[in-house]
Structure formats: C-alpha cells, structure tokens
Amino acid sequence: MNKTVNQKAWFFVIPVFVLVAFNAIIPLMTVVNYAFQETFGNNQFMWEGTRWFKQILVSERFHAALGRQVLFTLIILVIQIPLGIFIALNMPKEGIGVPICLVLMSMPLLIPWNVVGAMWNIFALPDIGFLGHSLNAMGFDYNFTQQSGDAWFTTILMDVWHWTSLVVLLSYAGLRSIQPAYYQAAEIDGATRWAVFRHIELPKMKKVLTIAILLRFMDSFMIYTEPFVLTGGGPGNATAFLSIDLVKMALGQFDLGPAAAMSLIYFFIVLTVCWVFYNLMMRNESKS
C-alpha cells in the first residue's frame, strides 16, 4: 500500500514545539549565550569561549558548594528512603487508619517551600522557637544561626519532615499492589519477616522506589527556597548549597558569565546522575 505524503501533519506538532520552546529551549539558550560571552549590560557581548567553564571547574568555591551539595543529598537519601519504606511497611492496610494516615502523610507535601522555610526558621529559633528553646532547655548548646553543625541539623530535619512523605506514599502504593498470594506462599514456605521484605516486598517496590530516589535526588540536589529562607546559606557559607551559591553569584555579584557556565555544569551533573541511575536500576528489566 502506498502511503500518502502529507506534510501537513507537522502542524500538529507546532503547539507542543512552541510550548517547549518558551519554557525550556529559549531560556536555556539564553543561559548558553551568557556562558560563552562577557557582558557589561546594554546588550553588549564579547566572546569568551570556554573561559567561564574552566574558571568554574577549578574554582575552590564551586568545589566547596558541590561538596556540600553532594553531602546534603546523600544524607537526605540515606535517611529518607529507608525511613519512608519503614513507615510505609507499618502503615495500616485497612480500616479508618488508612485515610487518616494518608492525609497526615500528604500534609507536609502541600505546604509551599518558602512557608516550610519560614515555619522551621521560627520553630528552630534558639530563644523563642519551640525546637530551639526546648533543645537549649535540655542542656544542648543549640543555635542554628551561628553554629554550622546546628544549621545542617536543622536543614536536614526540615527536609526529612517535608519530603519523607513522598517516599512513604510511593512505597505504600507499591506495597499495596502486591497480591496476597505472595504473602501466603511465603508464610507456607516458612519465610522470615526479613526474607519476605527482601524477596517479595523490596523487588515489588523496585519501580516506585526508583522513581522515589530519582525525585528525591533531583529535588534535594536542586534545593533552594527552604534553606534560603531558613539559613540564607549561613552561617558563613556552611549551608550554601549549589543553587544558593549560584544565585549569590548571578544576582549578588552579577557575574552572569560564570553563573551561566555554572548553571550548565549543574544541569549536566543532574542529567548525568539521573541517566546513569535510571539505567542501572532498569538494567535487568529489559531482559525479562
């Protein structure tokens, strides 16, 4: 059968193309534009080639921010993924407890980022905040505005509070999709609780956990608003994660070229890690 050649079908692609162009390609291209040039305003540009990239890649400030960022994301994943699975495993499976738990779990997810930051800022204030005051009353020397350890502790605690629910909800959905026959068979096979988790629950949750880890990696690696409101990157640069540092460079110092180069490197890191991780997790899926 001969196919009719009709190029008019391309018109159907136009709306999507325009949307993507305006929300991704054009802004990204602007950044690319800045990354290779120097500007002094007035729309005057000078070609700089890869100078900003080289500068960023060897800059100690970038290394430090990247180091803090990687450490933060690792801690977040190490705490939130197991904790989320643990909570999901212990959530009720039927009865009135199910909706109650689901609503309670969804609550933190519904609060806007900057509100979370402001809430925790007040909550953790050493003199009047409930958390800060209580910790000091218990004899801990706690002050997140001045001690970097306390700032990290508070930022991590805030993120765990805000985002563990996401892992819980995804894991819970994964657990609920397991057929009862699996548990019955395991019971008959004499499997221990650990073996049931290791050989039934964990493999069945693999897909949702992959999504959960990817989302938590991306969100925590790109975190900005909450630590910005909570600590503003301080004390000093203690909690200046990549995006906070980036904004400082772009809007604080108005170093648009280096900031644009840093954005691209930042983007490239997130993209690469996601790609590698996703392919590792899905490696065995295609075979079966």
Add this chain to the structure above:
Amino acid sequence: MSKITLQDLSHSYLQSQNKDEDWAIRNVNIDWQDGGAYALLGPSGCGKTTLLNIISGLINPTKGKILFNDEDITKKNPVERNIAQIFQFPVIYDTMTVFENLAFPLRNRQIPEDEINNKVNEIAEMLELTSTLNNRASGLTADGKQKISLGRGLARSDVNVIMFDEPLTVIDPHLKWILRSKLKELHQKIKRTMIYVTHDQTEALTFADQVVVMHDGQIVQTGTPVELFEKPKHTFVGHFIGSPGMNILSCQINNGSVAINGTKIETSNSKIGASNFSKIELGIRPEFISFDKKGLPVKILNVSNTGKNKIIETESDGGKIKLIIKAGEKVPEGSAFLTFKKDYTYIYGDDWIVEK
C-alpha cells in the same frame, strides 16, 4: 503425609451471622485418607478457596475443627501444619534463580545444603526445569513460573498435604493438558495427599479419585467421578457435572407413582409416600434417554452435531429435555416419544435426592 478430618467446619467473613448467606462455608464434614487425590469442585464463590485456606491455616475457621492424623491442629499456623500450597497465580521470588526458588522452603527450615542440592535437582528433573536452574526466575513464562510454584510445594518430602488452588488458570490450554497429566503422574509417584480446587469439571474428574462438590458453602456430594455422574445427590451436581448437564423436569406424584402430565415414568427411587417437599422434580441425564415408539411425548426443537454425537433439544410438558444420541442415529421429525432408563432416573425433593 496424613489423613485429614474436617469436623463441623463453618466460616464467615462477617462479624455476626444471622442467616445462611452470611456463612462462606457451612457445616463441612470431610474425611480424607492418607495419600489420596481429592478435588474440591464448585463454581466461583462457592467457598472452595475459603475451605482450602482454612486447611492450610491461612484463615482461622469461625467454628469447627481440623485434624491431621487425629491430632487437632485448628490453632496451628501454616508452618506448624507443614503443608504446601500452590496458588492460582504463579508465585515466584523475582530476585532469585530457579534453583534458589526451589531451595527457598528448604533453606528456611535449615536443611543441610547437600541435601537441598539433591532434592532440588530431583524436583527439577521431575518438572523438566533442569536446563533453567541457574536462570533468573523472573524471566520465565507463566507455565514455567507455575512449575516453580509447584516445585516449591514438592520440595519438602515431609509435607502433610499438597493443595492446589486452581493452579492452571493462567496456563495456555495446550500446556494445561500437559501439566495436568504431570500432576496425576506426580501423585502416583510420590503418593502424597493432594487436594485440588477447581471450577473445571474436567480437571477435577481427571485428577481426583474422590471429588467433593460444593455449592453455596456446603458440600452437596462426595464421590468418585462415576458416582457423581451416575447418581447425583443434588440437582446442582446433576447440572454442574456433565455436558450438557442433567435434565431437571417438573413432575407429579400420585400414590407412589411418578408422572409428567399423565405419562407415567419409572424411576429408581419412586417409592415415596405423600411427600413433605415444597418442590418435587425428576432428574435424568441426556445420556440415558432414547427415542421410542411410545413414552413421553416431546416436540423436537433443535439438533446440534458434536461430531461423535448429536445433542437434541426437545420440549416436553415437564420442561425442556436434552438427549444425546450417536451421530449415525436418525432423529425423528417434529414430534417424538422418549423413554428414560429407569436405573438412572431419580426423584429430587427440594433439590436433594429422595432416598427410599
């Protein structure tokens, strides 16, 4: 290996039970001998899976007792009962190889590794899984996976009973036949008590020595396939087993003789007096009806040819009657007379066979 006794077993999924329908199973009494092959047959929702799960210990019965070798095990869990169960959908452990899957129930019971090796290889041999032993189980087809489930059930040599819950549902028709004969062969080889739950009469009748037919949570008849066919104790057994099922006709009883609108019918259990039943019916299988010069007048409605036989649908004063004759026999046109074989014609009172 053991003998299984169920005593006055009833179970309800509800908190309180007010009427018969609240019970998933009611007053079940069964005696199963050691080493037998049994089938639980019934339509979906008749309570057969509930009964199976009660025997395996996954469900605690509301009332009644379960005994293995005369020992009351009602309160024991599945591990203590030492049973094996194969489910409707193949259950495999995705992360493990075929070997590890088969070894799993043995490893959980701390059996020495060389013994596990021997046992797994023996089972794999039996189920023709040897060549895939080192493959990941998740890569197998549905019937391969179901063979693994089966293998895990067979791996332990000391189980009291092996139970199958419609194990061939997800299997392709031609593999179904192969696996079914495999099961029968396995039973003859290892001589363990096996209970097979199904809604498919062919599966039940080919697998089991004794078939238990369930209907609305009750056992309506227990017997060999031949008994179920030749003398159904309940009209449900009559039309559930056989293809087409038993003809159930309305009839009248006067002074101990049975008639359908004036035509007297000889039955094997007609010597009953004035009955206390609200409903009296006559049952006869299509296989035991033939055309004759006199007898019950019928109108011929429809003839369908199955190759070897003809199934003829007729209309009588007692209701529609189907009969089976050989394909070569001639079918009368329009109207005809039917005679029933007396020994296979039964009277049912309120659906139950009337005993003399």
